[in-house]
Amino acid sequence: MMKILIAEDDELMLKTLELRLKKDGHEVIATSDGRDAITKIEQHAPDLVISDIMMPYVSGLEIVAFLAEKSQGRKTPIIILSGMGQEDTVLEAFQLGADDFITKPFSPSELSVRVKRFALANL
Amino acid sequence: MIFFEIVILLFVGITLLMIFFMMVSLSIKRKKAGKFKKLKNMADSLIRNAIFTEDPSEVKIIPVSARTQKMLLNNDFRKIMTEELLVAKKNISGTAATGLENLYEQLNLKKYALDRLKSSSWHVKAKAIQEIGIMNQKEQIDKIFKYTNDKHDLVRMEAQTTIVKLYGFEGLRFLDVVSYQLSEWQQIKLLQELAQLHPDNFSGIEKWLSSSNLSVIVFALKLVRNYHRFELYPHVVTLLEHSDDTIRFEAISTLAKIYTAETSGILIARFSHENEKNQMALVKAIQEIGFFEDIPSLIDFLPESNAELKRAIVRTIANISPEGIAQLEAHPIAEQYPIDQIIPQIKGELK
Numbered sequence: 001m002m003k004i005l006i007a008e009d010d011e012l013m014l015k016t017l018e019l020r021l022k023k024d025g026h027e028v029i030a031t032s033d034g035r036d037a038i039t040k041i042e043q044h045a046p047d048l049v050i051s052d053i054m055m056p057y058v059s060g061l062e063i064v065a066f067l068a069e070k071s072q073g074r075k076t077p078i079i080i081l082s083g084m085g086q087e088d089t090v091l092e093a094f095q096l097g098a099d100d101f102i103t104k105p106f107s108p109s110e111l112s113v114r115v116k117r118f119a120l121a122n123l
Numbered sequence: 124m125i126f127f128e129i130v131i132l133l134f135v136g137i138t139l140l141m142i143f144f145m146m147v148s149l150s151i152k153r154k155k156a157g158k159f160k161k162l163k164n165m166a167d168s169l170i171r172n173a174i175f176t177e178d179p180s181e182v183k184i185i186p187v188s189a190r191t192q193k194m195l196l197n198n199d200f201r202k203i204m205t206e207e208l209l210v211a212k213k214n215i216s217g218t219a220a221t222g223l224e225n226l227y228e229q230l231n232l233k234k235y236a237l238d239r240l241k242s243s244s245w246h247v248k249a250k251a252i253q254e255i256g257i258m259n260q261k262e263q264i265d266k267i268f269k270y271t272n273d274k275h276d277l278v279r280m281e282a283q284t285t286i287v288k289l290y291g292f293e294g295l296r297f298l299d300v301v302s303y304q305l306s307e308w309q310q311i312k313l314l315q316e317l318a319q320l321h322p323d324n325f326s327g328i329e330k331w332l333s334s335s336n337l338s339v340i341v342f343a344l345k346l347v348r349n350y351h352r353f354e355l356y357p358h359v360v361t362l363l364e365h366s367d368d369t370i371r372f373e374a375i376s377t378l379a380k381i382y383t384a385e386t387s388g389i390l391i392a393r394f395s396h397e398n399e400k401n402q403m404a405l406v407k408a409i410q411e412i413g414f415f416e417d418i419p420s421l422i423d424f425l426p427e428s429n430a431e432l433k434r435a436i437v438r439t440i441a442n443i444s445p446e447g448i449a450q451l452e453a454h455p456i457a458e459q460y461p462i463d464q465i466i467p468q469i470k471g472e473l474k
Contacts, residue, residue, distance in 0.1 A: 107216050
């Protein structure tokens with residue numbers, strides 16, 4: 001089981017992912033804005049962050065940069081959720097330190113499998 | 124004195140009235156927002172139920188309660204439900220997406236989309252077509268197909284994209300009948316839609332290459348080169364003689380992708396008949412597919428060409444063969460301006 005923070009501005013998507021990951025047995029912290037995501041990362045120190053790229057106040061890229069900057073030794077892994085045609089942004093996210101990405105539309109089950117991979121690496 | 128009292132009373136009265144209106148308007152706005160949130164929560168809850176399954180391989184069909192059916196008669200709820208379903212469908216794929224399509228069917232939302240197709244407003248019609256495409260309503264093809272040649276460009280574009288989204292390469296059948304021009308942007312959109320599919324040796328291109336609609340010929344040529352349809356090579360060669368400049372340009376670009384040993388010779392023979400833009404395309408195509416034997420002809424083109432074309436020809440000569448530049452340097456034209464300036468520049472590019 002991992003402590004996962006999801007940052008996604010689409011409420012329905014956020015709830016869906018939250019439900020899926022809770023069902024998989026993870027502890028989920030959900031937020032719909034980037035600024036709040038950073039506060040919650042500092043408060044809860046999650047094992048994994050899943051973040052959309054386009055978000056209000058603070059973007060997914062800024063969250064990736066924040067995690068890379070604050071890491072002392074072991075960095076919190078982050079999965080980026082991107083839209084179709086955002087290849088350049090995904091590339092930028094990887095350069096900043098993102099660990100994986102999923103392009104929308106995606107299946108919640110696919111995300112679940114990818115999260116399991118991070119959970120195994122976390123053991 | 125009385126005058127001032129009246130003015131002050133009037134001012135106070137107007138201020139109070141304004142405050143009253145502001146409060147009423149705020150209260151109405153709050154009520155509306157509360158109602159919207161309530162309806163959105165209901166819609167989201169239905170969608171979450173449709174998406175979420177214990178077994179990821181299972182497609183869920185959720186029972187729709189009588190209350191939900193009744194709620195669907197409410198325009199606001201129906202609008203919110205449809206919008207939320209469309210947003211979810213754009214974000215989610217796999218069995219969860221099929222669950223969303225099932226929910227759309229169960230709620231019979233397609234009936235309302237089909238009603239909106241009859242609207243006299245183009246934007247309502249275009250949005251309804253888009254909705255039908257996103258929700259994968261394949262059986263509605265007959266109702267959408269007629270709009271692929273609609274007089275309004277945005278309705279037409281939406282219908283063409285939707286037909287291709289639903290039926291893939293088979294959907295391109297609208298090219299048989301479309302009389303309006305396909306814009307450059309629409310061609311890009313269609314190719315983008317097709318790029319996600321497996322081509323499965325689709326048919327029809329031969330007919331489109333002979334279409335009376337020039338944009339259909341241009342699009343067909345793009346299909347030939349994107350999907351490497353070598354069997355259509357003779358048709359493309361005949362289009363080099365077409366009266367339209369753009370079609371000849373596209374034919375040249377296509378031949379650079381589906382060439383034979385004779386293609387560079389055919390292109391060289393066309394050079395003197397072409398305008399400058401097409402001559403440039405010819406030279407660039409020969410750079411990809413040309414042979415050492417083509418170099419003398421290319422050198423012959425140099426005196427009549429403009430500066431930009433001269434540079435492209437020298438670049439082509441240099442790229443065709445490692446001995447290309449040496450052959451050009453052995454020619455008397457190599458000492459003439461501006462060729463004497465271009466040669467060292469191109470040599471620099473090759474380093």
